[in-house]
Amino acid sequence: MPDIVNTEQAQAWNGPEGVHWARNQDRWNAVNEGFNEPLLDAAAITGSHRVLDIGCGSGQITRLAALRAPRGRALGLDLSGPMLAEARARAEREGIANVSFTQGDAQAHPLEAGAFDAAISRYGVMFFADPVAAFANVGQALRPGGRLAFVCPADAALNDWVAAVASLRDFLPVGDFGRPGLPGMFSLAVPDRIREVLTAAGFTGVTVEQAQAYGTWGHGAEDAAEFLLGTGPGRYLMEQADATARARAHRTLTDRLRDHEAADGTVRLRSTTWLVTADRPAG
Numbered sequence: 001m002p003d004i005v006n007t008e009q010a011q012a013w014n015g016p017e018g019v020h021w022a023r024n025q026d027r028w029n030a031v032n033e034g035f036n037e038p039l040l041d042a043a044a045i046t047g048s049h050r051v052l053d054i055g056c057g058s059g060q061i062t063r064l065a066a067l068r069a070p071r072g073r074a075l076g077l078d079l080s081g082p083m084l085a086e087a088r089a090r091a092e093r094e095g096i097a098n099v100s101f102t103q104g105d106a107q108a109h110p111l112e113a114g115a116f117d118a119a120i121s122r123y124g125v126m127f128f129a130d131p132v133a134a135f136a137n138v139g140q141a142l143r144p145g146g147r148l149a150f151v152c153p154a155d156a157a158l159n160d161w162v163a164a165v166a167s168l169r170d171f172l173p174v175g176d177f178g179r180p181g182l183p184g185m186f187s188l189a190v191p192d193r194i195r196e197v198l199t200a201a202g203f204t205g206v207t208v209e210q211a212q213a214y215g216t217w218g219h220g221a222e223d224a225a226e227f228l229l230g231t232g233p234g235r236y237l238m239e240q241a242d243a244t245a246r247a248r249a250h251r252t253l254t255d256r257l258r259d260h261e262a263a264d265g266t267v268r269l270r271s272t273t274w275l276v277t278a279d280r281p282a283g
């Protein structure tokens with residue numbers, strides 16, 4: 001792949017992590033889809049808009065953006081070959097013609113200047129080694145006055161799944177997992193950091209609002225625990241434990257998730273995000 005600067009991320013998302021997300025795309029969408037409408041509304045996508053989806057993964061939000069802009073188009077940009085293959089297949093199956101997908105690193109990919117009216121992301125903007133460079137690259141691809149809107153995880157303590165993983169610290173080396181500001185998933189968990197990065201990248205009018213949604217993680221606590229321990233963070237922690245500790249972690253997590261089982265057996269966990277908007281200056 002040309003123009004890749006986030007090489008470790010590219011390896012992860014083209015390796016087990018990307019394969020897990022691609023294979024479990026329906027499940028991930030059930031986890032995260034509560035943010036779709038708030039995000040698309042915040043981006044104010046309509047009729048003929050040209051939309052860029054950053055870190056689009058398997059492209060649910062890219063396809064929804066394309067449907068909101070029937071005379072426009074949506075482009076999904078992502079590092080992950082397996083997830084993009086899934087995105088293309090789904091767009092074709094759903095007969096959405098005004099959507100396309102490109103493999104590349106948002107921090108370095110040559111995006112045409114001023115080519116988009118809006119840039120969006122659902123959880124795809126936290127992994128940049130140089131976030132200012134990445135958001136500046138996205139910003140120059142917006143037309144003057146164009147809008148950026150994204151959701152990223154807020155405080156770990158406000159995300160039930162993180163609290164559930166953190167509760168396994170007697171068995172797994174949980175360490176700093178979920179600490180706001182560390183590289184990775186929680187790198188933009190502090191609003192002042194978001195404002196600092198976006199301002200340095202040339203955006204104005206930055207707004208950061210908290211948004212919460214409940215997602216479905218599985219059917220029955222056993223299933224949800226299996227899924228959660230199979231995600232990147234779960235796998236990483238389990239790989240470092242011995243068989244006894246792994247079994248205990250599994251049991252403890254399953255017991256904890258029982259508290260979140262609804263009457264129909266679905267396990268619903270609260271996620272909390274920052275819903276962020278910012279504008280490329282008009283003049």
Ligand SMILES: C[S@@+](CC[C@H](N)C(=O)[O-])C[C@H]1O[C@@H](n2cnc3c(N)ncnc32)[C@H](O)[C@@H]1O
Pocket residue numbers: 006009013028032054055056057058059060061077078079080083104105106107121122123124125127128
């Ligand atoms: C947590 S997943 C979210 C995927 C998708 N937006 C969704 O909501 O299902 C993060 C995505 O960001 C992508 N990503 C991470 N760093 C990236 C980068 N530098 N450039 C482009 N995509 C990136 C990953 O490949 C992955 O698909």
